[in-house]
Amino acid sequence: MTESELPPLREVINSFELRAKKSFGQNFLLDLNLTRRIARIPGDLSKAVVYEVGPGPGGLTRALLMEGAGRVQACEMDKRCIPALAEVSKAFDGRLSVYEGDALKIDEHELLQAKPDEGIHIVSNLPYNVGTMLLIRWLTLKTWTPWWQSLTLMFQKEVAERIVAAPGTKEYGRLSILAQWRSTAKIAMRVPAAAFTPPPKVNSAIIHLKPTQPLDDSIQLKSLELVVEKAFQQRRKMLRSSLKGLSVDPKELLKMAEIEETERAENVSVADFVKLAKCYEQLKTH
Numbered sequence: 001m002t003e004s005e006l007p008p009l010r011e012v013i014n015s016f017e018l019r020a021k022k023s024f025g026q027n028f029l030l031d032l033n034l035t036r037r038i039a040r041i042p043g044d045l046s047k048a049v050v051y052e053v054g055p056g057p058g059g060l061t062r063a064l065l066m067e068g069a070g071r072v073q074a075c076e077m078d079k080r081c082i083p084a085l086a087e088v089s090k091a092f093d094g095r096l097s098v099y100e101g102d103a104l105k106i107d108e109h110e111l112l113q114a115k116p117d118e119g120i121h122i123v124s125n126l127p128y129n130v131g132t133m134l135l136i137r138w139l140t141l142k143t144w145t146p147w148w149q150s151l152t153l154m155f156q157k158e159v160a161e162r163i164v165a166a167p168g169t170k171e172y173g174r175l176s177i178l179a180q181w182r183s184t185a186k187i188a189m190r191v192p193a194a195a196f197t198p199p200p201k202v203n204s205a206i207i208h209l210k211p212t213q214p215l216d217d218s219i220q221l222k223s224l225e226l227v228v229e230k231a232f233q234q235r236r237k238m239l240r241s242s243l244k245g246l247s248v249d250p251k252e253l254l255k256m257a258e259i260e261e262t263e264r265a266e267n268v269s270v271a272d273f274v275k276l277a278k279c280y281e282q283l284k285t286h
């Protein structure tokens, strides 16, 4: 079968009996125009390996291959999808490889086997809970620059808005800071619930995220996570009170970081959180 002979996705779903299962968080994208628009978000992928988690019946996968991705490595948990994806692989001359398993448990380096000249771009329409867990895993790598060059991921609209949120908004919080400390994140596309089969209860949005130089390379991620966690545990309280759970004097810490004691977590910039983490590390060791 060639690329042009691949049957429409609805036919694939019927013939391989891929009726969407709730337990796998399955909401499929069947409109190839839409998936091709998504596949174009990361830019030129001709020399890249694209890592797609959860290809399902292969709509987005086909789009990535049609848009010229060098190769696609997919990881799918639902074994019913594997034979359907094998046909896609055949139609695209083996540029698609599929691993059957749980993306939360695999070693990505081993799976991807990227050559030094192949950039890795992650493009996925994932179940929302798995997406958030993987995003945090990919954002909290100990070493930066990360092994991936960009992330293009579907999220529930509210979660997407939290990832890109600016200080002073109600969406701003832990996820915004983890995402923006050493990358830039933007909403690349809004996707209405009706675009999925079956439609989920909420609207979605696609986040495109690219790594940047960290605001401060010297701090440890765990200090930043700790400071942010304490500050946002009581987001409306003043920092001098919400930071009490840390092992250092909050007033001394805030003075050292040149942040007002009366400031509230939701108004503190990402750069100031990084500063807080740095001062926390210095005070802790004295």
Ligand code: SAM
Residues within 6 Å of the ligand: 024, 025, 026, 027, 028, 029, 030, 053, 054, 055, 056, 057, 058, 059, 060, 075, 076, 077, 078, 081, 101, 102, 103, 104, 124, 125, 126, 127, 130
């Ligand atoms: N990418 C397809 C599309 O856009 O039509 C399917 C999207 S559907 C929302 C999510 C897919 O992720 C399903 O095929 C599901 O089986 C798969 N999946 C769910 N949890 C997974 C996991 N932990 N590891 C790998 N795949 C998973």
